[in-house]
Each structure stands twice: as C-alpha cells, then as structure tokens.
Amino acid sequence: MIRGLYYKGEGQQRYLTIDEIATACRISSRKVKGWISQKILRRAEFGDNLVAVSEVLWFLLRNNMPVASSLLPPKTGKILFVTSNSAELHEKEVTFNHICKLFAENYNLVLAESTTLGRPAHLTILTFEPDVVIVFQRSFTKELVGTFDLLSGISNLKTILFVDRATKLAADNGLLAISADLVVSESLPLDQLSTKLSSFFKG
Known part of the structure; x- marks a missing residue:
C-alpha cells in the first residue's frame, strides 16, 4: 500500500x-x-x-x-485512494501525490492511505474513516458497485470517480449506474484537473 x-x-x-x-x-x-x-x-x-x-x-x-x-492537529484531513489492483496503486503514485497536495491546501495536515477494491477497501474505509475517497476504475464490477453502496451510506464523505472517456460521457448523460460526487475523465489535462479538484475540495 x-x-x-x-x-x-x-x-x-x-x-x-x-x-x-x-x-x-x-x-x-x-x-x-x-x-x-x-x-x-x-x-x-x-x-x-x-x-x-x-x-x-x-x-x-x-x-x-x-x-x-x-x-493530530486541528483541521486534519484524510484521503483514501482506491484502485482495482496493487500494481495500479504504484502506477498512480505521481497522480496521488499531486491530488494530495491540492487537498492539503485546505488543511494543516493530510493523511493519505490507499487500498484495492473489494473487501480491502471496505475494511480500510471503516477503519481509516476518510474525508474523501477517490476511486480509479475503468470498468464496472461487483466490487466497484459494492464499494459505492458502502460509501453512499456514510455521511459527510466526498467521493470522486476517475473513469475513461467513454464512461465519463455516459455519466454526463445520466447513464452511470453508481453515484459519485464528482466523475472525472482520466484523460483530463493536468491544469484542468487541478482547477476542478481545487474547486471541489474547497466546496
């Protein structure tokens, strides 16, 4: 992890x-x-x-x-990254780091954790108690649906789903079967991503 x-x-x-x-x-x-x-x-x-x-x-x-x-100091934030497998966790390390720095603009301290979809994600969500959960997933699986079912029952929790361009288009047209607070295309340029996430974290 x-x-x-x-x-x-x-x-x-x-x-x-x-x-x-x-x-x-x-x-x-x-x-x-x-x-x-x-x-x-x-x-x-x-x-x-x-x-x-x-x-x-x-x-x-x-x-x-x-x-x-x-x-922990006042204004400590917790952010959790979730991917489909452990190899992808390491592939996304630079992206995680960039997102955490954006998130930290609003806190004195940010703790970041990562896990994989399925039972590991469920356990980490319940024990780590994150403020924001960011999921990277290119296809729909039972594990993805189960994770978002769990997230939907937790109050004061923000969720972001990174998907491919086709899935983002489906989300824009109301065809996405799961509900996330923000759906982002993985192909979004870095400057646009930074602007979008900074606004989301401050909201």
Whole structure:
C-alpha cells in the first residue's frame, strides 16, 4: 500500500516529549528512547527530548501502526485512494501525490492511505474513516458497485470517480449506474484537473 503525510508549513509544527509519544503510542518511555538512539525517530534540532509530531506520525504510518487522535492537529484531513489492483496503486503514485497536495491546501495536515477494491477497501474505509475517497476504475464490477453502496451510506464523505472517456460521457448523460460526487475523465489535462479538484475540495 502507498501511504502519505502532507504537513502544511513549519509554522504549524508541533513537538512532543518522550513521555507524550509513549502515552500516545501506548508504549514505554524506554522504548521511545530506544527509537531515538537508533535514529528511528529523529530528535528536534533544539531539544534532545523533543520530536516533531510530523516525524512521529510518519513513523506510525509507514509501519502500519495506529495513530492516536491526540497526535493530530486541528483541521486534519484524510484521503483514501482506491484502485482495482496493487500494481495500479504504484502506477498512480505521481497522480496521488499531486491530488494530495491540492487537498492539503485546505488543511494543516493530510493523511493519505490507499487500498484495492473489494473487501480491502471496505475494511480500510471503516477503519481509516476518510474525508474523501477517490476511486480509479475503468470498468464496472461487483466490487466497484459494492464499494459505492458502502460509501453512499456514510455521511459527510466526498467521493470522486476517475473513469475513461467513454464512461465519463455516459455519466454526463445520466447513464452511470453508481453515484459519485464528482466523475472525472482520466484523460483530463493536468491544469484542468487541478482547477476542478481545487474547486471541489474547497466546496
């Protein structure tokens, strides 16, 4: 899976003591000190016993560890990318990164997660609790329909579906069998895509 952390500006940065990290991660202070001495976690430049919260968050994310809500700043956004298979996740990595940067314009911190259609997507949606779900799918499958059935029952959740040009045309004519807040053609030029998504995220 591809995970990401997008932090908005050093001025928003926050630092944690060893004890605060231990409490948030539900481990001993000794364990945290071990991570720091092994340079698994990097100390802040101005304090031996302080670590940037972004450093702690990225460590937890890349090691698939739970993130305590106490570590998250106000205006934290969560975005989930869904594709049909794991190979496509890596093919779309540059696109994911671009979209996350657009999404982060409205937040202090953005957590990004990715998964594949079907049961993995359902579990991730329920545990990650994203604010926005973006699905890349060129054809209609039971997994796609099932995923959007689940998404339609979650309040305050925005959905984007990336499709091929023919499917986008069908959506424009009201012929799409599933409902997404925004349907986008994968062939849309980058500048037009950026404008469309920026407007959508701000809305």
